[in-house]
Amino acid sequence: MELLEKTDKIHEELLKNFEEKINRGDAIEPKDKMPDAYRKHLMRQMSQHAHSEVIGMQPEGNWITRAPSLRAKQILLAKIQDEGGHGLYLYSAAETLGISRDEMISQLHSGKAKYSNIFNYPALTWADIGAIGWLVDGAAIVNQVSLQRTSYGPYSRAMVRICKEESFHQRQGYEIMAKMMKGTKDQQEMAQDAMNRWWWPSLMMFGPHDSESPHTGDAVKWKIKRHSNDELRQKFIDKTVQQAEVIGLTIPDKDLKWNEAAGRYDHGAIDWNEFYRVIGGNGPCNKQRMAHHIKVHEEGVWVREAAEAYRVKKEKQLLHS
Amino acid sequence: MTHQEALYSYCLRLGDNALIQSYRLSEWCSNAPLLEEDLALTNFALDMTGRAQALLTYAGQVDGSGRTDDELAYRRSERKFRNNLMLELPNGDFAFTIARLLLNATYEYYFFTELRKSADETLSAVAAKTLKEVKYHMTHATDWTLRLGDGTNESHRRMQAAIDALWMYTGEMFETDEADALLQDKNVAVDMAPVQASWKAYIENVLKEATLTMPADGYMQTGGRKGVHTEHLGHILSEMQYLQRAYPEATW
Numbered sequence: 001m002e003l004l005e006k007t008d009k010i011h012e013e014l015l016k017n018f019e020e021k022i023n024r025g026d027a028i029e030p031k032d033k034m035p036d037a038y039r040k041h042l043m044r045q046m047s048q049h050a051h052s053e054v055i056g057m058q059p060e061g062n063w064i065t066r067a068p069s070l071r072a073k074q075i076l077l078a079k080i081q082d083e084g085g086h087g088l089y090l091y092s093a094a095e096t097l098g099i100s101r102d103e104m105i106s107q108l109h110s111g112k113a114k115y116s117n118i119f120n121y122p123a124l125t126w127a128d129i130g131a132i133g134w135l136v137d138g139a140a141i142v143n144q145v146s147l148q149r150t151s152y153g154p155y156s157r158a159m160v161r162i163c164k165e166e167s168f169h170q171r172q173g174y175e176i177m178a179k180m181m182k183g184t185k186d187q188q189e190m191a192q193d194a195m196n197r198w199w200w201p202s203l204m205m206f207g208p209h210d211s212e213s214p215h216t217g218d219a220v221k222w223k224i225k226r227h228s229n230d231e232l233r234q235k236f237i238d239k240t241v242q243q244a245e246v247i248g249l250t251i252p253d254k255d256l257k258w259n260e261a262a263g264r265y266d267h268g269a270i271d272w273n274e275f276y277r278v279i280g281g282n283g284p285c286n287k288q289r290m291a292h293h294i295k296v297h298e299e300g301v302w303v304r305e306a307a308e309a310y311r312v313k314k315e316k317q318l319l320h321s
Numbered sequence: 322m323t324h325q326e327a328l329y330s331y332c333l334r335l336g337d338n339a340l341i342q343s344y345r346l347s348e349w350c351s352n353a354p355l356l357e358e359d360l361a362l363t364n365f366a367l368d369m370t371g372r373a374q375a376l377l378t379y380a381g382q383v384d385g386s387g388r389t390d391d392e393l394a395y396r397r398s399e400r401k402f403r404n405n406l407m408l409e410l411p412n413g414d415f416a417f418t419i420a421r422l423l424l425n426a427t428y429e430y431y432f433f434t435e436l437r438k439s440a441d442e443t444l445s446a447v448a449a450k451t452l453k454e455v456k457y458h459m460t461h462a463t464d465w466t467l468r469l470g471d472g473t474n475e476s477h478r479r480m481q482a483a484i485d486a487l488w489m490y491t492g493e494m495f496e497t498d499e500a501d502a503l504l505q506d507k508n509v510a511v512d513m514a515p516v517q518a519s520w521k522a523y524i525e526n527v528l529k530e531a532t533l534t535m536p537a538d539g540y541m542q543t544g545g546r547k548g549v550h551t552e553h554l555g556h557i558l559s560e561m562q563y564l565q566r567a568y569p570e571a572t573w
Binding site: 054057058061064065066068069070071072073074077078080081084085087088091126176179180183184186187292296299300301302303304305306307309310313 | 344347348350351352353354355356357358359360363364366367370371373374377390391394395414415467468469471472473475476479557560561563564565568570571572573
């Protein structure tokens with residue numbers, strides 16, 4: 001009994017340390033004591049983030065072989081490699097919470113873990129590669145810049161690194177759009193069409209309005225989340241509207257207007273039915289993305305088995321030599 | 322054949338080899354058995370696209386036509402391509418891709434080691450840069466050949482099948498023609514005999530260590546130098562060149 005009381009006391013003390021650290025604004029490190037809910041929240045968020053980077057390689061990879069110039073191909077190849085690298089980096093960061101990459105991948109395949117809803121939309125034309133870089137990565141950056149100050153150390157450090165590369169991605173996307181808007185009528189139409197299709201899904205990337213967001217409460221208290229969904233969405237809209245104007249693209253929102261008093265743009269209503277429909281599995285590409293990831297994973301089994309068999313064989317040889 | 326024509330043909334051949342190989346490797350994006358491998362293979366594709374850019378740009382200058390690297394890559398048709406047939410074959414399974422990478426990167430390693438000594442400054446500079454990259458491609462392919470050859474029964478079987486299927490395409494790498502002879506006289510082109518000897522010795526060693534059998538030399542496929550390709554090249558070009566062909570007025 002005495003022992004139980006003692007461990008309870010230690011437990012309490014450690015949790016008090018956690019809260020004090022959070023309040024002081026110090027980072028939480030893998031070996032620090034943390035509440036289970038904090039750990040679970042991060043596992044969910046970080047694995048989702050890693051999966052998003054990896055699934056996002058599919059719509060973009062879809063255009064590598066058709067990239068219209070050698071330079072465009074190089075930039076796209078480099079960009080997708082960055083995304084894959086971010087995925088690896090985030091998987092490793094998430095592993096510090098006590099979950100393996102294999103477990104995270106099987107959670108993805110079972111549907112328990114999610115990835116960003118935006119990648120359930122198809123990349124139909126070359127302009128979509130521009131729109132993904134400019135709008136999708138542009139929205140992701142706003143979120144990730146905020147996450148650089150998130151309370152979990154490994155996640156925050158990953159974000160600092162990732163943000164540097166993401167800003168290059170956004171410029172790359174914007175450059176494609178700008179070039180097309182300066183180009184032929186066909187190119188301009190292609191660019192505007194991509195804008196029309198990607199604008200609203202990009203706004204949805206920030207998640208439901210603050211009043212509707214189920215995870216916000218604890219995440220804010222623990223300083224995992226430093227800004228609300230609506231604050232981040234607003235930041236994205238304000239910077240993007242001007243960028244669109246510069247190159248002559250129209251934002252597909254007839255209610256969008258500058259609000260002088262508030263010093264920001266007011267936007268039209270977001271179609272949350274579409275958001276929940278796509279999240280619920282009925283987007284244009286949900287099944288395709290997951291089926292592809294599972295197929296590739298299964299086709300690779302023999303390769304991973306061979307690598308493991310070879311490693312074991314070599315280890316044994318080393319022991320006997 | 323003039324010196325200019327020979328040099329153009331030589332650059333085109335090297336440029337097309339890089340371009341077509343990069344195309345096939347880039348197809349592994351989001352298709353590789355491990356995320357790490359996805360990154361490695363597309364990174365090699367990136368190296369090769371850069372090499373194609375340098376060599377095709379130079380080809381356009383040598384030719385005097387003023388054609389850019391993109392014009393040469395995206396506006397030439399099947400019969401004008403000069404790459405080796407092996408490089409345009411579909412990726413097959415991971416073993417096939419690794420086997421091809423081993424055979425070709427080893428060839429490129431010895432080839433560019435020699436080309437670095439070329440009297441042509443541009444070719445020598447491209448060779449110096451390529452050599453750094455190719456060393457890594459060769460090491461990577463060697464490591465995987467050992468793992469797959471000496472891994473499980475299945476990986477061994479797949480790796481042996483890949484080497485066997487590719488062997489008849491290896492002769493073409495060492496073919497020489499009038500352009501080679503002309504450029505060799507001026508110390509511009511590489512003497513292929515020692516390249517072939519070094520290549521064979523290295524491949525023999527790796528296959529042996531990987532418990533694989535080196536196939537006997539039989540009939541060797543040929544045609545790339547004359548622009549007579551496999552049926553696969555046309556499909557590569559129709560995909561790769563689609564935007565440039567569909568919107569000839571556009572710049573991207």
